[in-house]
Amino acid sequence: MMRDSPALATALAIRARELTKRYGDMLAVDHLNLDVHAGEFFGLLGPNGSGKTSTIHMLSTLIRPTGGTAHIAGHDVSNDGVKVRAAIGVVFQESALDRNLSAAENLRFAGLLYDLPRAEIKRRSDELLALFGLTDRRDKPVASFSGGMRRALDIARGVIHRPQVLFLDEPTIGLDLPNRKKIWRFIENLRAETGMTVFLTTHYLEEASECDRVAFIKSGRIVQSGPPHELVRRLGAFVIEIEADDTDRIAAELAPRLGHAMMDGERICFRFNGDAAQLAALQTEFADRIGALRWRKPNLNDVFLWVNETSADCESPAHTPSRDATLQR
Ligand SMILES: Nc1ncnc2c1ncn2[C@@H]1O[C@H](COP(=O)(O)OP(=O)(O)OP(=O)(O)O)[C@@H](O)[C@H]1O
Ligand SMILES: [Mg+2]
Structure with a gap:
C-alpha cells in the first residue's frame, strides 16, 4: 500500500x-x-x-x-x-x-x-x-x-x-x-x-x-x-544480440543456458553477466548458424523488451554462467 x-x-x-x-x-x-x-x-x-x-x-x-x-x-x-x-x-x-x-x-x-x-x-x-x-x-x-x-x-x-x-x-x-x-x-x-x-x-x-x-x-x-539508469543496471551487465535466420530455434536452444530471450525484430537478445571468454566460446559454437553475435551494455530499450516479453521485472538476476560449465551443454 x-x-x-x-x-x-x-x-x-x-x-x-x-x-x-x-x-x-x-x-x-x-x-x-x-x-x-x-x-x-x-x-x-x-x-x-x-x-x-x-x-x-x-x-x-x-x-x-x-x-x-x-x-x-x-x-x-x-x-x-x-x-x-x-x-x-x-x-x-x-x-x-x-x-x-x-x-x-x-x-x-x-x-x-x-x-x-x-x-x-x-x-x-x-x-x-x-x-x-x-x-x-x-x-x-x-x-x-x-x-x-x-x-x-x-x-x-x-x-x-x-x-x-x-x-x-x-x-x-x-x-x-x-x-x-x-x-x-x-x-x-x-x-x-x-x-x-x-x-x-x-x-x-x-x-x-x-x-x-x-x-x-x-x-x-x-x-x-x-530511475532509468537503475532499471538498466538491474537488467544485467551485458546484452548479447544474435542475428540469425532461424531465430526461434536458436532462442529455444540457448534458453536453458542464457535464460529467457527478448525478441527485438529479427534479433534475439539475452541478458548476460558472463565474460569475454564465455562469449567467444559461444561465438565459436554457433559460428556457422548465425549471422552475427555481439555484446553491449544494456539500455532502456532492453528494459522495455524484457518487461514486454516476460511480464517479469528486472529483479531476477541475468544469467551468470558457472566457471566450469562455460556455456557447454
Ligand atoms: N474511446 C475508446 N473506446 C473504446 N476503446 C478505447 C477508446 N480509447 C482507447 N481504447 C482502448 O483502450 C486501450 C488503451 O488505449 P490507449 O489509447 O490508452 O493506449 P496507448 O498506450 O496510448 O497506445 P498508443 O501507444 O498506441 O498510443 C486500447 O485497447 C484501446 O483500443
Ligand atoms: Mg496513446
Whole structure:
C-alpha cells in the first residue's frame, strides 16, 4: 500500500490511486497507483494500446475515470476539473490545433482560454514562434504546415500559459532528429526556469532515458518503475544480440543456458553477466548458424523488451554462467 500522508500529497504534482478506465468490457487502465513529485520529469512507457493516452486523458480531465481517484497539484480530477485544467498544459497525441486558423490565431485562442491578457499572449506567442523558427509562418493557416511545424506549434500551444504540470503524449512522434532536439532543449529550459512537472509518454526510449523516473505499463498495469539508469543496471551487465535466420530455434536452444530471450525484430537478445571468454566460446559454437553475435551494455530499450516479453521485472538476476560449465551443454 502506498503512503498517503497530507505532507506527501501536497508535494505531489500528480497522485493517482486505483485509477481505472473501462471502455465497455475493455479494461484500458487497471487500478493504477502513481506518485509524481513537483518538478519531476516522469515517463509512462508501454506498447501500443497499453493505456498511456487513457491515463493522460483521465489526469487532464478529458475523460472521466471509471474508478479510483487522481489529484493534480492537490486538485481532484473528478470534482475540481476547472482548477486541474488551470494548472496543466496538454500536448495530445492527436493534434489539438485548428487547421483553418493561423499559427498566431491558434496561440491566441489557447491564451484566451487561460485568461492571459492580450499583450501577454502576443508577447509569448512571438517568443514561442521565434523559438521554433515559425515567425514567418505566424499568419499562415496550420493546414499548410508540415507535420514537424504542426507538432512544434502544438507544443507552443500546450505551454503558452506556463503550466505547473505539462502532459506530453508522444510529443516528438514523426519529427526528425534536429527538431526533436530543439523541442527537448525548449522543454528542458522551461523546466529549469519554472520548475514545471513533465509527464511524458513516448516510444523513443532514448528520450525517456532523460526522465528522472519512468514506469512501464502493460495492459493498463504498471509492471516496473524506477530511475532509468537503475532499471538498466538491474537488467544485467551485458546484452548479447544474435542475428540469425532461424531465430526461434536458436532462442529455444540457448534458453536453458542464457535464460529467457527478448525478441527485438529479427534479433534475439539475452541478458548476460558472463565474460569475454564465455562469449567467444559461444561465438565459436554457433559460428556457422548465425549471422552475427555481439555484446553491449544494456539500455532502456532492453528494459522495455524484457518487461514486454516476460511480464517479469528486472529483479531476477541475468544469467551468470558457472566457471566450469562455460556455456557447454
Ligand atoms: N474511446 C475508446 N473506446 C473504446 N476503446 C478505447 C477508446 N480509447 C482507447 N481504447 C482502448 O483502450 C486501450 C488503451 O488505449 P490507449 O489509447 O490508452 O493506449 P496507448 O498506450 O496510448 O497506445 P498508443 O501507444 O498506441 O498510443 C486500447 O485497447 C484501446 O483500443
Ligand atoms: Mg496513446
